[in-house]
Amino acid sequence: MRRSFTLWDGSVDPGALPPPPPTMPDVVNEGSDSATINVPNPGGSAVTMHVYVDGVKVTSGLGVAFGNYTVTGLTASTSYSIAVTAVNASGAESAASPVRLVTTASLSTGVQHGDTFVLAGAGFGNIPAAVQPHYDTVDNQPSYAGLIVEGAMIPRGPSHPYAAATNSMQFTLANQRHPRSTAAYKWTGNGFVEQPNALGGNNPPSTQRRLYASWWQRASGDPGGSNHSSKFCRIWDDPSGADTRVSWTQMHLTYENNAGQSGTAWNQWGGVVGAWNRMEILIDADAGVIRTWVNGVVRQNVTDFIKNSAEARGLWFAQFGYNTGGGAPPSLDWLMDEVVGSTTPARVELTNNAVYSASTHRELQRCLGWVDSGVTIQVNRGSLPAGTNHLHWVREDLNTVYYGPVELAQ
Numbered sequence: 271m272r273r274s275f276t277l278w279d280g281s282v283d284p285g286a287l288p289p290p291p292p293t294m295p296d297v298v299n300e301g302s303d304s305a306t307i308n309v310p311n312p313g314g315s316a317v318t319m320h321v322y323v324d325g326v327k328v329t330s331g332l333g334v335a336f337g338n339y340t341v342t343g344l345t346a347s348t349s350y351s352i353a354v355t356a357v358n359a360s361g362a363e364s365a366a367s368p369v370r371l372v373t374t375a376s377l378s379t380g381v382q383h384g385d386t387f388v389l390a391g392a393g394f395g396n397i398p399a400a401v402q403p404h405y406d407t408v409d410n411q412p413s414y415a416g417l418i419v420e421g422a423m424i425p426r427g428p429s430h431p432y433a434a435a436t437n438s439m440q441f442t443l444a445n446q447r448h449p450r451s452t453a454a455y456k457w458t459g460n461g462f463v464e465q466p467n468a469l470g471g472n473n474p475p476s477t478q479r480r481l482y483a484s485w486w487q488r489a490s491g492d493p494g495g496s497n498h499s500s501k502f503c504r505i506w507d508d509p510s511g512a513d514t515r516v517s518w519t520q521m522h523l524t525y526e527n528n529a530g531q532s533g534t535a536w537n538q539w540g541g542v543v544g545a546w547n548r549m550e551i552l553i554d555a556d557a558g559v560i561r562t563w564v565n566g567v568v569r570q571n572v573t574d575f576i577k578n579s580a581e582a583r584g585l586w587f588a589q590f591g592y593n594t595g596g597g598a599p600p601s602l603d604w605l606m607d608e609v610v611g612s613t614t615p616a617r618v619e620l621t622n623n624a625v626y627s628a629s630t631h632r633e634l635q636r637c638l639g640w641v642d643s644g645v646t647i648q649v650n651r652g653s654l655p656a657g658t659n660h661l662h663w664v665r666e667d668l669n670t671v672y673y674g675p676v677e678l679a680q
Contacts, residue, residue: 295367302374304374319354347374418443438458479554484550493600500592658678
């Protein structure tokens with residue numbers, strides 16, 4: 271009788287083998303009710319990962335993607351053991367990674383405007399530039415002591431916040447943005463401040479190639495339209511404006527692009543007439559980026575900006591306010607407050623929603639210190655209501671991380 275045999279060659283279906291285990295998770299952030307970890311793909315057949323908190327699997331199906339993962343539903347001031355496993359396409363699961371111990375932050379209650387607050391944790395990065403060198407709420411300026419009188423012209427010069435300003439810029443004690451503010455700037459028609467001394471005036475170092483600013487403005491009427499060109503903000507490098515010249519107007523953003531030509535990004539300002547509107551601008555000469563926001567909504571997003579190489583000076587703010595020009599600009603009554611300038615967009619925001627992108631009210635916090643293990647802020651309640659609000663930190667790449675809820679006192 272003839273018989274045939276199939277010889278086994280010793281090979282194993284790779285899908286039947288579990289992938290190698292991941293390394294210990296890194297901690298990105300520890301909030302009061304959440305923790306964000308980062309886990310790289312260990313290679314092999316690993317496709318996704320499962321996450322275990324105190325031995326309980328908190329992911330489902332074939333798991334979640336490697337990289338950042340946020341564990342939610344945690345309790346404040348509590349330690350948790352987090353481990354992960356790798357999963358292949360067949361569902362085979364690796365041995366567990368080494369355990370990472372995380373401790374959630376405490377939930378702060380009864381927080382008052384002006385309190386010092388520490389966002390403790392890990393992975394914030396060491397960003398000394400995040401301590402805003404220019405933080406002007408008008409009533410916090412030592413050089414204005416005894417000078418803040420209704421209708422008085424604001425002083426300017428090397429010992430004051432701004433090296434220069436129009437004569438129309440005055441102090442006002444009326445119509446403040448929130449009850450904790452006692453003074454603001456006001457003007458009618460054309461008016462602006464310029465050259466924050468804390469950022470080098472009009473002669474900053476050549477290394478100052480990135481700027482971020484946030485400020486609040488209120489107009490008595492609509493500053494928009496297309497029959498004039500009136501500037502909210504200007505950024506220059508040459509004192510005469512002959513080289514790099516960026517202008518954010520009521521209808522567009524003008525700049526020099528990487529083809530050496532004038533660039534224009536069109537969009538109306540998008541604010542609310544008769545209300546306080548938060549204005550923001552970011553310019554980064556190394557990344558070629560200029561971005562503007564009004565009330566948290568992007569208005570212009572330029573990606574082909576280039577700084578003029580003819581000027582060695584760094585970038586500086588040539589104007590905050592409303593510089594009327596061209597055609598028939600409206601003559602409006604203006605208020606401005608909380609002008610903040612920095613060389614990084616990294617910051618902390620207090621908002622009305624645990625999801626940053628869904629928040630409709632954001633208040634920039636005064637940064638007092640920023641190291642990898644934590645960020646120290648002075649709480650700025652702004653016009654947020656009492657009760658539960660939410661802290662987020664904005665990274666230099668503009669991605670945001672949720673820190674946790676804060677209970678603002680009445």
